[in-house]
Amino acid sequence: MSPPPPQIPAALQNLCGQIPLPGIKRSNTTSSKHTYQSKSSMSSRPTFNTQTSYDSHNSEKVGFDDPMGYPPKGGLFRATNIDGVIKLTAVDEEGKAIRTPELDSGYRRTDTTGRLSELRKLMRNEKIDYYIVPSEDAHQSEYVAASDRRREYISGFTGSAGTAIVSLNNAYLFTDSRYYIQAEREIDRNWSLFKVGSGEVKPWNEWILNRARGAAIGIDSRLIAHDTATALTSALKLRGMRMAYPQRNLVDQIWKDRPSKSCAPIYIHDMRYAGEHAASKLDRLRIWLKEYPVPAADLKYSSPPRPSSPARDRPTSKPLPDLPPPSRAPSRQSSMRKDSLSRQNSTSSGPHPPTRTPSRSGISRKNSTSSRENFHRDRGETAVRLIPHYSTFVSNLSCIAWLLNLRGGDVMCNPLFHAYLWVGVDKATLFVDARKLSDEVKRYLRELKISVKEVSDVWGYLRKREFGSGKVIIPPKTPYAVSLMLTYSNYMVAPSWVESNKAIKNKVEIEGFRNAYLRDGVAMTKWFAWLEEQLRAGNTITEWEAAEMLTQFRKQGEHFMGLAYENISATGANAALPHYSPTKGLSSAIDVQTPYLNDSGGQYKDGTCDTTRTVHFGHPTDEQCEAFTRVLKGHIAIDSAVFPQGTTGKQLDVLARHALWKDGLNYLHGTGHGFGSFLSVHEGPHGFGIDVPLEVGHVITNEPGFYKEGSFGVRIESALVVRRVETKGQFGGDIWLGFERFTCVPIQTRMVKMELLTKDERRWLKEHNRKCKDLLAPLLEDDARALRWIRRESTRTSPQQTSAVVQVLAHDAPVQIDSLPISANFKPLKGGSTLVDRDRARFWSLFTRHEKRAQSVGLKNTAVHYTLNVGFGSPPTYYELLIDTGSAYTWIGAAKKYVETKTSTRQTNQSFYAAYGSGSAVGAHYKDQVTLSPSLVISNKSFGVASSTDGVDGSFDGILGLGPTGLGKNVVTPNNGKPVPTIMDALLAQKKIEHNMFGISFTPTKSRGTIDGELTFGGYNAQKLTGKLNWYGNQTLQSSSTGVVDTGTTLIYITPKAFKVYSESLPGSKIDQSTKLLEIPKDSVGKMKSLFFVINGIPYEFTPNAQLWPRTLNTALGGKADAYYSVISPLSDFEADTGSSFINGYAFLERFYSAYDASKSMIGFATTSSTTAEIN
Incomplete structure (x- = not known):
């Protein structure tokens, strides 16, 4: 599943292919009336004639086209300046607003007019000028429960990331590149869309700073992280603005039909899957708390005991060095990043110290009080802690679930439960809805010495300091409401020990991932085989139906607990939306002529899975193949990387993009994210594009992509674990790291341009697919269809096997034969292709599809071909068939349609699908009389009648397959895996010939249609x-x-x-x-x-x-x-x-x-x- 976009240095912005905002114009001129003449059509981005502009007290002047859709050709627009943003509305000749057609999509718009009106009434009562509605919940979660989807309710935008800001006159939505198109299609005309990361569009927390001076900015303090809030508060003060925190969430007050809170039961996560007892984790956390470095303000010093001595023997006093107070909050520079969405996910621990990151124990030995300690040490004095101990407060749901080895069901697709946790050096308190706790779980918590309080009690507990003395350490992403409850001197901000240690998987968890991904690979293999069979048979399968069937296959797997996230099942243009998810009512039919992208995963007790594969069921274009191959090169580059310990994911990110950049292509989402062990599919603090060193035991996805808006999308995602690798050299004694791949799903080769891959990349692809076959085949013995699919998709043909296909065999002596004339045809080249291009496409088919050789005949690839007139039916209708020794199935109907006669019989339960590299035919399976010559008439011969073909330009009517019988094994379904008898088989069985052989005489081609070749059945001439x-x-x-x-x-x-x-x-x-x-x-x-x-x-x-x-x-x-x-x-x-x-x-x-x-x-x-x- 694609992660949020990485932070991209300003110097690289132009290199990264940023998508421009639709219809944006900037101007330094001024005017008070504005009418824009559109020069665009419905099918293209609008451009505006900006001869006039506008006045504004703000320096940022940006104009947007109408949020409801694109303008009609020649349409007029009325521009309105609201809060420094130009809002364009399509108008008729009289200046009346008109509603432009909505984009064709699988999304519905929500009319938010009434909701915004009610919200603004509350804002006026609270004296708030801007109200911020984040996506996150009171735990800073990325994925939230239905009752916490406040931003979705107020804006209508259903994506998982984004921030809504409502002013008294306007409404704004900020989101990242994963959701640009989706947001355009979901928000109504009340909203202006800000595409963060595109052009000069800033994140919301920087944009808000340029609003009117003196404005009050309101937000629910539970829904904003401590680091973001403190930085924003300081920045607003400098501009004469202020933050306001209403006691009750304003959206909650107007949300009449808000879903109720979940009360799903909490259960214990077994040690077989966790690999470490919760007691052990708590012990390690408490050691960290006891050894955490103490700031100078929390120390006092005492002199060592000594015998009495005259006053003159006392050391002379020296003034203490003037030390700054300890830093308890991150600076604006570190916390207010250029792109607040560039963090990996909501559990990120925030900016890390530039000189050191937490070790496995999470303990940093660096002490900011060294100068003061040295002074007292020189005097022989010892330090005594004024603060006897520290405690920590944990609000992140994944961290609580991991630390306590508990799981729940409050958040869809995430086995989490709503709770807060305070942990001291000898006790702990869990704040949770007690109705969720069974007697077994209550007993379990008592054994861990954890007391239980209601979740609503947490705020009074913190405000009244019921936890006792000592400072509370909170991670930067703790809800700001927590630090508001604590006085400034009673908390410290530090990276989360729990998050850092949760990210490093133990041996049991790693083995669990191997098993879970193998199980998930079995489900995906069975599903791909089913889906391909359905599409070959000409059945219509929608994206939603395909996703539902994949879920059914996953449910068959052991330890399956649900989906890891909503299935991304996307065909054609929908695949260009990185996080598109179909619904039953809004779903496109899978188009076999465009790439199909599936990004999905299961939640298993022993691991969370996340896999993406992009496949093509027809004949990809050169552009699609180029994009797919360059994405594949980036995927291989990451998977194959070897790097020294201390390397960050951000440093490796360029490997995934390099092949795309060389062709001026890019993608805007992150390259990969961490993921949990039966927890959330997104997990920090590490990830590609993030400046956190990768450590042994980190798990991370590898998912480069490419998206052409309105056309297609490509993404290839596999899951990796960081491991130590042995290298020939050990420069400077460095420890070298690399990756092991969990994912066990073949990568389809149909869209691969082999000439773009290096020898090592081709070897990697071959080995990956072979490994998938070796691991999955033994688990698919009960599914013949899936077994055939995995063997075909995962086996790359060797030279010897390819030769064996062509060496189709012969006889040593002349026999009774029948010779038929064949004509040479030259097929003029079109579309810019050459003979070399076509032949090369043919070679790829030859060397990658041995078992199903019928796929190797290049209907588009053969510039010169020989044809034979063959009759079907009684009386016969003759069809011109291309002679192919590389396929075994015969079919007609490409140009001339099949004429049924009294001898025709349709096999009602059978269909055929013959794919030929860059051409294909699909249709019904028939039996009829076939006439090769007056003496070669075959009765009741099976063949195909195409209902749909691709790659056939009308120069012939079908294929006469003369290859070995085994090549037709998988063309007709259902057929119990049996091959269809070939023309040669039928001639031999009906005793029309004596020997299973034929000879071909091809004469040099000089012109089209020359009948000077010969096909001999039963021997050679x-x-x-x-x-x-x-x-x-x-x-x-x-x-x-x-x-x-x-x-x-x-x-x-x-x-x-x-x-x-x-x-x-x-x-x-x-x-x-x-x-x-x-x-x-x-x-x-x-x-x-x-x-x-x-x-x-x-x-x-x-x-x-x-x-x-x-x-x-x-x-x-x-x-x-x-x-x-x-x-x-x-x-x-x-x-x-x-x-x-x-x-x-x-x-x-x-x-x-x-x-x-x-x-x-x-x-x-x-x-x-x-x-x-x-x-x-």
């Missing part, structure tokens, strides 16, 4: 051969000499080293940028020499003429008509990494005869009359 047919297969090929022959590839690819030698042998040759082919000067064409492909010791000569692309087809490539282009190209680093020394496509197969025998797992090649033909 020996008359086409001019040399011996050499067979290969049933043997292991060394990776260093492995070659791939693929009918879905057009060109020939050789290793980069071989290509360098090849191109340098042709003076003046260079890569043409339009076609990405090697362009050879005319003078060098005559210098070309034959290339030889050696397969198991047998050379196959590829002549100079064969190396040239047909010049008659140059312009179809986007090339020059008179140029000479080579069909030889270099393998990319990724393709070379697979171990392949060459990949031969149609350019090779057109020069050699190929035969395939499935019965012997062999493939054969032979020379033909085209091998040495001079035709190009």
